[in-house]
Amino acid sequence: MDPKPKSLKQSQKIDFHTKIWPQDHQLLKKLSLKYGNIQNVIEEAIHLLKVRESLLDEEIMQTIIKHEIDLYPLSHLMLQDFRMVSVGRRTFLSLIQNLPETPIQENNALELIEWFYNDVIPIKNLTLYQVLAAIRNLWISGNYFTKINIQSTEEDVNSSETIDIQHHHSFKIVFYHDFNDQTYGEYWTKYFTYFLSEQPLNYHVSQIVIRPQSFYFVVELQTLQKS
CATH class of the missing domain: 3.30.1380 (Muramoyl-pentapeptide Carboxypeptidase; domain 2)
Structure with a gap:
């Protein structure tokens, strides 16, 4: 039996080869322990660059749950949406x-x-x-x-039940x-x-x-x- 077809997203991916400095390769390997593999690290880095360079599609922007994302992309989204300027x-x-x-x-x-x-x-x-x-x-x-x-x-020492801190x-x-x-x-x-x-x-x-x-x-x- 033929294997299941790859998803559309997976089938659109292409092979990509390049050279990087040894220290950068070591960093990729270290980060891959957190993100699963080197491919995921690269995709996460590209996503952060898209946020920083304001390259995200409007449709994707609407799906971002801001209170659940990291501070780095949050700062760039805030600068972008509120037209903020930096001062020394x-x-x-x-x-x-x-x-x-x-x-x-x-x-x-x-x-x-x-x-x-x-x-x-x-x-x-x-x-x-x-x-x-x-x-x-x-x-x-x-x-x-x-x-x-x-x-x-x-x-809460005198309370019979602990109340969630959010309340x-x-x-x-x-x-x-x-x-x-x-x-x-x-x-x-x-x-x-x-x-x-x-x-x-x-x-x-x-x-x-x-x-x-x-x-x-x-x-x-x-x-x-x-x-």
């Missing part, structure tokens, strides 16, 4: 030196977060954790922070950066405090602490505030 570190620090009100009060955080969830969930319908997770992924991929930790401040109502969010400038933390604290506490979210932000290379605050639903 010193330039950025000079722009925020006096904590300008306009970029804080007229920010596009809402649009970014809804875009992150493929514009299918209005931000008011997201859980608090989903909002903070979007901030973490978007602002790290935008190279504003090196790390962002989200820690639940709720205690917790109070979190401490810690931002890490390498600008070594207190103003940087002051600007972003003011930015996020304004965004999270205003309509349509109306969260309560408290316990703000700012250091030269990090800052944090606690954000919770208004209903959790103590009277």
Whole structure:
């Protein structure tokens, strides 16, 4: 009996031979352990280049679930869709030196977060954790922070059942950066405090602490505030 015919995708593939440096070949072999084989590594690399060079078909773009992809392609999609521009570190620090009100009060955080969830969930319908997770992924991929930790401040020790963290109502969010400038933390604290506490979210932000290379605050639903 004849073997089953290859899929259309498989039958369209062609043999391709080239020469690369030994160190690059070793890297391909190392990456193949993660991606299955060298062919998969090359296809993944081509896909990332398509994202970076804006070469993806519109139909494919519509199928990308942004909150499930890696930070590298996410950053390029964000730059592409929002027509963002890059500025140097010193330039950025000079722009925020006096904590300008306009970029804080007229920010596009809402649009970014809804875009992150493929514009299918209005931000008011997201859980608090989903909002903070979007901030973490978007602002790290935008190279504003090196790390962002989200820690639940709720205690389940007296609860008969553990509640999924995505449904917790109070979190401490810690931002890490390498600008070594207190103003940087002051600007972003003011930015996020304004965004999270205003309509349509109306969260309560408290316990703000700012250091030269990090800052944090606690954000919770208004209903959790103590009277």
